[in-house]
Amino acid sequence: DAKTTQPNSMESNEEEPVHLPCNHSTISGTDYIHWYRQLPSQGPEYVIHGLTSNVNNRMASLAIAEDRKSSTLILHRATLRDAAVYYCILRGAGGGADGLTFGKGTHLIIQP
Amino acid sequence: KAGVTQTPRYLIKTRGQQVTLSCSPISGHRSVSWYQQTPGQGLQFLFEYFSETQRNKGNFPGRFSGRQFSNSRSEMNVSTLELGDSALYLCASSSGQRLIDGYTFGSGTRLTVV
Numbered sequence: 001d002a003k004t005t006q007p008n009s010m011e012s013n014e015e016e017p018v019h020l021p022c023n024h025s026t027i028s029g030t031d032y033i034h035w036y037r038q039l040p041s042q043g044p045e046y047v048i049h050g051l052t053s054n055v056n057n058r059m060a061s062l063a064i065a066e067d068r069k070s071s072t073l074i075l076h077r078a079t080l081r082d083a084a085v086y087y088c089i090l091r092g093a094g095g096g097a098d099g100l101t102f103g104k105g106t107h108l109i110i111q112p
Numbered sequence: 113k114a115g116v117t118q119t120p121r122y123l124i125k126t127r128g129q130q131v132t133l134s135c136s137p138i139s140g141h142r143s144v145s146w147y148q149q150t151p152g153q154g155l156q157f158l159f160e161y162f163s164e165t166q167r168n169k170g171n172f173p174g175r176f177s178g179r180q181f182s183n184s185r186s187e188m189n190v191s192t193l194e195l196g197d198s199a200l201y202l203c204a205s206s207s208g209q210r211l212i213d214g215y216t217f218g219s220g221t222r223l224t225v226v
Contacts, residue, residue, distance in 0.1 A: 032212055043202045043217030099145050099157030099168060
């Protein structure tokens with residue numbers, strides 16, 4: 001799977017929007033962009049995924065650059081419960097059922 | 113619906129012993145994956161089972177093995193435990209049909225080797 005680069009940590013205030021960036025300059029045309037997050041003392045949790053178009057769900061929005069070399073996970077109104085490590089992962093369509101390759105992720109800190 | 117269930121939640125074993133961890137996936141999910149999480153290495157993929165067959169394997173020694181039963185429940189075994197095997201072991205289930213399908217993780221089994 002292609003590599004992703006994320007900032008080690010980010011800090012935001014409660015009830016403000018949060019934009020979590022991810023660079024994936026070697027992404028292939030068939031790679032999907034997945035985001036997971038891991039809250040303290042829990043297993044990772046699926047957040048959202050996309051291929052080319054921006055995506056929205058009840059948890060977050062995913063904005064994908066036109067050249068697909070970067071993406072941004074957007075939490076519209078952060079709460080204390082959103083404090084977690086966020087992982088950006090690429091999954092190739094041609095690779096079969098391989099596992100998820102987690103990087104270091106971004107540790108999101110939410111200040112009250 | 114019930115989530116992914118991992119048992120036991122905590123385990124303490126002695127070096128040289130073996131251990132078996134269990135994972136019950138979400139009903140209807142046929143794929144079960146296992147991951148090891150340590151502070152130094154982060155989350156690393158161990159292996160994935162689909163319909164009782166190992167479909168893919170990460171870069172771990174042969175001491176780590178697994179199996180999946182006809183009801184999709186899976187077990188992971190580690191033989192001849194080493195201190196470095198102390199970690200959080202996570203199980204994830206998915207339908208296993210498409211790469212866009214998300215994974216649902218359990219809360220993990222915390223293994224301590226002394």
